[in-house]
Amino acid sequence: MSVYRGKHMWIWEVASTLSGDVQSIISLGQRLGIDGFLVKSHDGTTVLSQFSKVVKPLQQAGFMVGAWGFVYGSQPTAEAQAAQQGIDAGADWYVIDAETAYDGKAPEATVFGHALRTKNPHLVIGYAPFAFPSLHPQFPYTAFSAFCDVCLPQIYWAEFGQTVTSAFDQSIAELKPLGHPIAPIGQSFAAATAAEIEQFAVLAHQALCPGISYYDLQSASSVQLQAIKNVTVYPAPSYAHASATSGSTPATSGSTSATSGSTSATSGSTSATSGSTSTPTSAAGSSSASTTPSVTPSPSAVTRSLPVTPSDVSTSDWFYAAVTDLLKLGIVTAYQDGLFKPNETITRAQAADWINRLRIYLEKASGLPIA
Numbered sequence: 001m002s003v004y005r006g007k008h009m010w011i012w013e014v015a016s017t018l019s020g021d022v023q024s025i026i027s028l029g030q031r032l033g034i035d036g037f038l039v040k041s042h043d044g045t046t047v048l049s050q051f052s053k054v055v056k057p058l059q060q061a062g063f064m065v066g067a068w069g070f071v072y073g074s075q076p077t078a079e080a081q082a083a084q085q086g087i088d089a090g091a092d093w094y095v096i097d098a099e100t101a102y103d104g105k106a107p108e109a110t111v112f113g114h115a116l117r118t119k120n121p122h123l124v125i126g127y128a129p130f131a132f133p134s135l136h137p138q139f140p141y142t143a144f145s146a147f148c149d150v151c152l153p154q155i156y157w158a159e160f161g162q163t164v165t166s167a168f169d170q171s172i173a174e175l176k177p178l179g180h181p182i183a184p185i186g187q188s189f190a191a192a193t194a195a196e197i198e199q200f201a202v203l204a205h206q207a208l209c210p211g212i213s214y215y216d217l218q219s220a221s222s223v224q225l226q227a228i229k230n231v232t233v234y235p236a237p238s239y240a241h242a243s244a245t246s247g248s249t250p251a252t253s254g255s256t257s258a259t260s261g262s263t264s265a266t267s268g269s270t271s272a273t274s275g276s277t278s279t280p281t282s283a284a285g286s287s288s289a290s291t292t293p294s295v296t297p298s299p300s301a302v303t304r305s306l307p308v309t310p311s312d313v314s315t316s317d318w319f320y321a322a323v324t325d326l327l328k329l330g331i332v333t334a335y336q337d338g339l340f341k342p343n344e345t346i347t348r349a350q351a352a353d354w355i356n357r358l359r360i361y362l363e364k365a366s367g368l369p370i371a
Helices: 022-032 050-060 076-088 106-119 141-145 164-178 194-206 222-230 299-303 320-329 348-366
Strands: 006-011 036-043 064-071 093-098 125-127 185-187 211-215
Touching (some): 006 022, 022 050, 022 222, 036 050, 036 076, 050 064, 050 076, 064 076, 076 106, 093 106, 106 125, 106 141, 141 164, 164 194, 185 194, 194 211, 194 222
Parallel strands (some): 006 036, 006 211, 036 064, 064 093, 093 125, 185 211
């Protein structure tokens, strides 16, 4: 079974994902029924220690673990050396997140790829480019394709202002000529709705994509996580974590607090963002393969989702607009039972979570870091 088969989740900042608690990440992954994680291992030439801290525990829990890094192309050999450290730490595969910084740098992509392939001739390597080659004519899709095994396009429909179907169909049509398997990345941040998250999986299944992933765990709301849990188009293989516990409890990003717990995070590698934030896993089981269902899910499976507006918030409430707007943006969160509980007090931890979500949202909207 290929490492990119199945349903995967991206992790950008481990410390901001369930407070960096690996056991909580494992438990959530089991509840979501995912097959693997993609964890950021380097940013350019800077190696991130977070990957080496989580790779073994996640693998021991039965997940496939990929390393990913944002690359700029200014120092391709040094960036390949940084990527190698994550690979040497035990990554099951490696994914390149290259975006606008790599425009017009086909020779650099070739140097980077040669350095990786020389040391890792049999490693599965993927790249996570922009969804639409037609909109990025200077990006070296062909150069990356020459040494990569799989393409993971960033299909962030809500960010594009498109429907899931239009964004998905356009991306697949434009990338198919490159000749690689396509394991698309779906949006689980900001304005992506639960119904859209589930529909993305159905479209990928219908297009015979071998795997899917969602970006990312730290920024997904409880509603978005529930939708990912609902995705059964790519059922978990029958190894370690895919036991009876993998779908029996509601998917939440936090084990104790009223918020979703998976604190904040930008979408990272959306269209033209910089490399310091960025994106993008399907685990091959350690011993057995997963079989993709041959029956297309029913329409009801596509639209099943939690309500965007909590049942205890009505249009007559003075705070209705504020609550619903902030929920849609992912700045505030509902409780694990789907209620907002407008008269409930919040803890300092919950307040910090919401303020941090606002900071991330503003940084993303302005393109500037907020100190």
